[in-house]
Amino acid sequence: MLDSGTFLRWMAAMAAAVDRDADLLTELDSAIGDADHGANLRRGFTAVAAALEEEPPRAPGAVLVLAGRRLISTVGGASGPLYGTLLRSAGKALGDEPEVAPARLAEALDAGVAAVARLGGARAGDKTMLDALQPAVAALGQDRPDAVAAAARAAAEGAAATGPMRARKGRASYLGERSVGHRDPGATSAALLFAALADATGE
Numbered sequence: 001m002l003d004s005g006t007f008l009r010w011m012a013a014m015a016a017a018v019d020r021d022a023d024l025l026t027e028l029d030s031a032i033g034d035a036d037h038g039a040n041l042r043r044g045f046t047a048v049a050a051a052l053e054e055e056p057p058r059a060p061g062a063v064l065v066l067a068g069r070r071l072i073s074t075v076g077g078a079s080g081p082l083y084g085t086l087l088r089s090a091g092k093a094l095g096d097e098p099e100v101a102p103a104r105l106a107e108a109l110d111a112g113v114a115a116v117a118r119l120g121g122a123r124a125g126d127k128t129m130l131d132a133l134q135p136a137v138a139a140l141g142q143d144r145p146d147a148v149a150a151a152a153r154a155a156a157e158g159a160a161a162t163g164p165m166r167a168r169k170g171r172a173s174y175l176g177e178r179s180v181g182h183r184d185p186g187a188t189s190a191a192l193l194f195a196a197l198a199d200a201t202g203e
């Protein structure tokens with residue numbers, strides 16, 4: 001079972017991962033976007049970590065709602081509202097349950113992913129963060145003891161699979177065919193999010 005401590009560690013691990021890999025994310029975004037994805041997420045998750053440290057919520061859902069709100073209020077780029085919506089919607093779905101099983105988290109994240117798809121209008125194969133988020137959430141929902149590790153793997157594979165895709169949403173879509181051959185920055189950061197979850201649960 002995952003409690004609020006696990007969720008706090010998850011967000012702290014994500015902040016550390018984004019800080020560590022900010023240059024890589026920005027490099028990916030410089031190929032098919034505007035070279036700010038690393039800076040956007042670093043600003044966002046640094047603010048998330050600070051807010052959670054200042055006043056740690058007592059329930060998993062509240063951790064995600066606070067994180068999502070912070071991302072929306074601190075990140076100017078598309079990724080802020082999108083990740084913010086993902087976490088806030090998932091947090092709302094968890095309500096005030098004190099502990100959640102991975103499969104329950106998968107259900108909540110599924111609602112978050114649906115909200116991201118509504119907000120951004122993207123679908124699987126459009127070369128966005130959804131291409132890592134969707135397979136990760138599907139793997140997390142499977143009834144297996146290593147579901148979190150499987151989700152992290154699925155997210156990494158989903159991010160790698162965006163390389164040959166042609167972007168149909170976001171800035172990268174302006175490049176059309178020229179977006180092919182570059183990994184999507186948002187799918188790459190989504191893989192970091194699930195690697196951070198695995199870190200937090202010790203898988």
Ligand code: ADP
Nearest residue numbers: 037040077078079120122128129169170185186
């Ligand atoms: P911006 O494009 O505003 O500079 P970022 O560089 O921070 O924002 O984030 C870009 C990432 O956001 C993309 O790599 C993609 O994964 C994701 N993204 C952009 N638009 C959409 C959308 N409509 N739906 C889902 N994800 C999107």
Ligand code: MG
Nearest residue numbers: 033034036037
């Ligand atoms: Mg950008």
Ligand code: MG
Nearest residue numbers: 034036077078
């Ligand atoms: Mg930008």
